[in-house]
Amino acid sequence: MSVQINCEQNCLTAKKIYDAAKADVFDAWIDAAKTTHWWGCEDTSKVQSDIEPQQDGCYRHKMTINGVGEHTVEGKIITFDPPNLLIYQMPGFSADQIVTVRVIFEQSESGTLVTLMQSPVHPEYQEIVSNGWRAAFERLGQFFDGQRRVA
Template identity: 25%
Template sequence: MASKPSLVLKRRLKAAPEKVYEAWTKPEQMTHWWGAADTSKPPIAETDLRVGGRFRVQFWAKNEHHSVSGVYREVVPNRKLAFSWAWQSTPERESLVTIELNPVTEGTMLTLTHEQFYDEKARDDHGRGWNMSLDRLEAFLG
């Protein structure tokens, strides 16, 4: 069986790991940066931040409603998050996201690994979306 596509993105952020972690885990902060450039402010962001807890984000892009959710598999405050990832429209295509936060001079090196994509198109689409979201996260964190 062929391996499923994956992607790894790295971003140096000018914020401490604690601030970056909060932006990923606090719904009131997630709504400021989550989504692509053409995304309106997400009307719903929910987290139950514990191993086995769920998260959900709903937003509108290109006049369409999108909802993604998953289950936290690993929670290491200010260092690491790992969670399943599935769109409401294609729940059978579950993938896995891991966020690693490493302190560096004047900020944080964020490494986002998204693996087990259904196909290369899904990987490429998510790569574009994640890069737009990370741009928004960087702007949000200042």
């Protein structure tokens, strides 16, 4: 299944089925040694991750993006329910905005369905956010196929 992305009412939804157990897919989201191999947009060449995999834990992904330089995404885990649900918050594009990302992990007949919902995503940022998640979701599939990003 390719990545399915939809943006409606300032909410982005991304879905993909992975050929891996639900616990393994959840773990790939919260294990810093694994996120370094798949996190980031298409032009991300390196990621340094620090993750406190727990309720109220902090996370930080420092990405090296080709042609851009370094970009850091950080926030707080507000719901930690392995291997079913992960909700975290991070600063938005404006100083007073908080973005919430909800990631649901569901076992299906063909693998693990991951559904991500991010909001708000204002119309002017929908393309860049959609492209970033599409690339990350595809790279996560490559991770489960055995491909690793070399740092």
